[in-house]
Amino acid sequence: MIRLFTLLLVGTMALAACQPAAPAIGADGRALPKAYRISQRDAQQIPFRMLDSVNALRSASGLIPVELDSQLTAAAATHSRDMQVQNRPWHFGSDGSSPLDRIQRVGFAGSLVGEVISETYETELETLGAWMEKPDTRRIILSPEARRMGISWFQEKSGKIWWTLVMGN
Numbered sequence: 214m215i216r217l218f219t220l221l222l223v224g225t226m227a228l229a230a231c232q233p234a235a236p237a238i239g240a241d242g243r244a245l246p247k248a249y250r251i252s253q254r255d256a257q258q259i260p261f262r263m264l265d266s267v268n269a270l271r272s273a274s275g276l277i278p279v280e281l282d283s284q285l286t287a288a289a290a291t292h293s294r295d296m297q298v299q300n301r302p303w304h305f306g307s308d309g310s311s312p313l314d315r316i317q318r319v320g321f322a323g324s325l326v327g328e329v330i331s332e333t334y335e336t337e338l339e340t341l342g343a344w345m346e347k348p349d350t351r352r353i354i355l356s357p358e359a360r361r362m363g364i365s366w367f368q369e370k371s372g373k374i375w376w377t378l379v380m381g382n
Contacts, residue, residue: 248334248372260286263337263364263378267354270345274355282381285363288315289377292330293367296375302332316381323361326380327353333374337364340376358382 251259260281268278292315295306304312312328329350331340344350353359359380367375 249336249339249374250372251366251368251374259337259366260364263341264362266338266341267362267378270341271355271359276355276357277360279359279362279380282321282361282363284319284321285316285361285379285381286365287319287363288312288321289328289363289379290365290367291315291319292328292379293365293375293377296330296332296377297367297369297373302330302375304328304330312379316379321361321381323381326356326359326382328380329353329376329378331374331376333376334372335374337366337376340374344378353380354378356380 264279264281271278292306292312296302299307306315310318313325316323316325329344331343333340333343335343341354344354360382361380363377363379363381365377369375
């Protein structure tokens with residue numbers, strides 16, 4: 214009987230060890246976010262997933278689609294990296310540059326519609342969802358004047374991602 218009890222106890226402990234660990238809980242009682250790691254494959258697909266998602270949102274609002282623009286993407290990449298260096302999400306570069314200054318530096322001939330930024334551990338689609346919940350960032354993404362889009366990011370070793378989306382025409 215003791216052997217059977219011991220075997221059952223060991224078996225139960227082994228099964229309990231196989232269960233996934235409970236997620237870490239933050240002070241607000243919600244599960245802490247798990248960092249999204251951008252793989253090399255994801256890095257190639259993110260601009261197109263974001264473009265498709267932005268255009269789906271624009272289409273649902275009766276707006277014309279935007280196209281990816283390499284110059285706006287270059288301006289976005291510069292700013293994502295610079296926000297990481299400054300360790301703060303804001304629209305001014307460490308050299309005092311504005312979004313308008315950055316698109317002019319890369320030679321974009323059109324005009325700036327707006328810039329949307331984020332500091333997060335979330336995917337590009339979760340970030341877009343968060344942007345769409347805020348009136349100011351939603352207005353930029355759904356601007357009827359927008360014709361071109363640039364998207365870029367910088368991911369730290371910790372997993373934190375600095376996202377920048379630039380809309381122009």
